Amino acid sequence: LTSVLRGMVFDIQPFSIHDGPGIRTTVFLKGCPLKCPWCHNPESWARAPQIAWDSHLCIGCGACETACPHGAHVVRDGKHTYDRSLCKVCSRCAEACPSLALERSGREMTVAETLAVVLADKPFFADTGGGLTVSGGEPLMQADFTVALLAAGLAAGIMAAVETSGAGLAKDMDRVARQASLVLYDIKAGPDDYRRLTGIDYDTPYANLSVVKKAGCLLWLRLPLVPGINDTQSHFANVADLAAKYHPQRIEIVPYHALGADKRRHFGLPDASIPARPSADARQVAQWTASLHALGVEARLPGED
Ligand code: SF4
Numbered sequence: 001l002t003s004v005l006r007g008m009v010f011d012i013q014p015f016s017i018h019d020g021p022g023i024r025t026t027v028f029l030k031g032c033p034l035k036c037p038w039c040h041n042p043e044s045w046a047r048a049p050q051i052a053w054d055s056h057l058c059i060g061c062g063a064c065e066t067a068c069p070h071g072a073h074v075v076r077d078g079k080h081t082y083d084r085s086l087c088k089v090c091s092r093c094a095e096a097c098p099s100l101a102l103e104r105s106g107r108e109m110t111v112a113e114t115l116a117v118v119l120a121d122k123p124f125f126a127d128t129g130g131g132l133t134v135s136g137g138e139p140l141m142q143a144d145f146t147v148a149l150l151a152a153g154l155a156a157g158i159m160a161a162v163e164t165s166g167a168g169l170a171k172d173m174d175r176v177a178r179q180a181s182l183v184l185y186d187i188k189a190g191p192d193d194y195r196r197l198t199g200i201d202y203d204t205p206y207a208n209l210s211v212v213k214k215a216g217c218l219l220w221l222r223l224p225l226v227p228g229i230n231d232t233q234s235h236f237a238n239v240a241d242l243a244a245k246y247h248p249q250r251i252e253i254v255p256y257h258a259l260g261a262d263k264r265r266h267f268g269l270p271d272a273s274i275p276a277r278p279s280a281d282a283r284q285v286a287q288w289t290a291s292l293h294a295l296g297v298e299a300r301l302p303g304e305d
Pocket residue numbers: 051067068069070071072073086087088089090091092093094
């Protein structure tokens with residue numbers, strides 16, 4: 001019965017080496033209660049499917065206007081307007097667009113369909129300690145699907161991990177962690193800045209960390225760090241406290257990459273609340289590593305041995 005359970009998936013990425021040990025296939029689910037201003041995947045915020053529109057790829061051909069039964073696209077004198085309030089996300093415009101300026105993000109897939117994609121890469125998993133990682137978005141927003149997919153992965157003989165910020169119900173965190181071999185737990189900011197940066201209080205992610213610990217799976221803490229935004233001493237001190245309390249097997253720094261600004265526009269979202277900035281460089285990463293080391297925290301980069 002669970003194999004026919006449907007989830008809203010926006011990407012499946014094979015050969016990932018940054019989402020847990022070894023070579024992995026990462027399944028990205030839609031829906032996230034956080035709104036981190038540095039998010040690479042703003043299409044993951046909404047649970048519902050969406051149409052991305054990249055104006056730079058548009059050649060003004062008008063095929064979308066002809067295809068749309070709801071009048072959401074208008075192309076006049078080479079100028080294209082897309083009224084999302086009229087869009088029913090039927091995807092006809094994306095199918096008609098010759099230049100990939102329009103693309104659908106988010107597809108309902110069953111557990112069996114999703115697992116079949118993942119298992120295509122099974123030969124690469126065993127030798128590297130890799131497997132399936134369920135990510136997002138926030139997988140706890142689709143807890144039934146996440147639990148079923150993790151269980152199906154384990155039943156198929158592959159290692160099943162989940163990446164979460166812990167922003168969800170404790171009972172969902174518990175059943176997800178009990179089904180996972182490894183939880184990659186993103187700590188986005190310290191308690192002082194968490195709400196300002198993510199839009200939710202720190203209490204739930206903090207409490208759910210102990211839920212994961214009780215579940216007994218492997219635990220890695222992941223720190224997405226953005227220069228000048230969340231790389232504060234109080235955040236690092238809090239990470240040191242969490243490390244001392246929960247003894248994660250590994251702590252990873254995930255350096256900021258300057259992606260995502262255009263993507264926001266493609267989905268009709270407002271610009272981020274933080275000014276554009278360059279990606280974090282090696283010198284910056286070395287400074288963060290040293291700051292954490294000084295607090296007794298040994299942090300590494302994803303994929304680093
Ligand atoms: S997805 Fe469907 S309703 Fe929405 S703009 Fe495209 S054709 Fe129109």
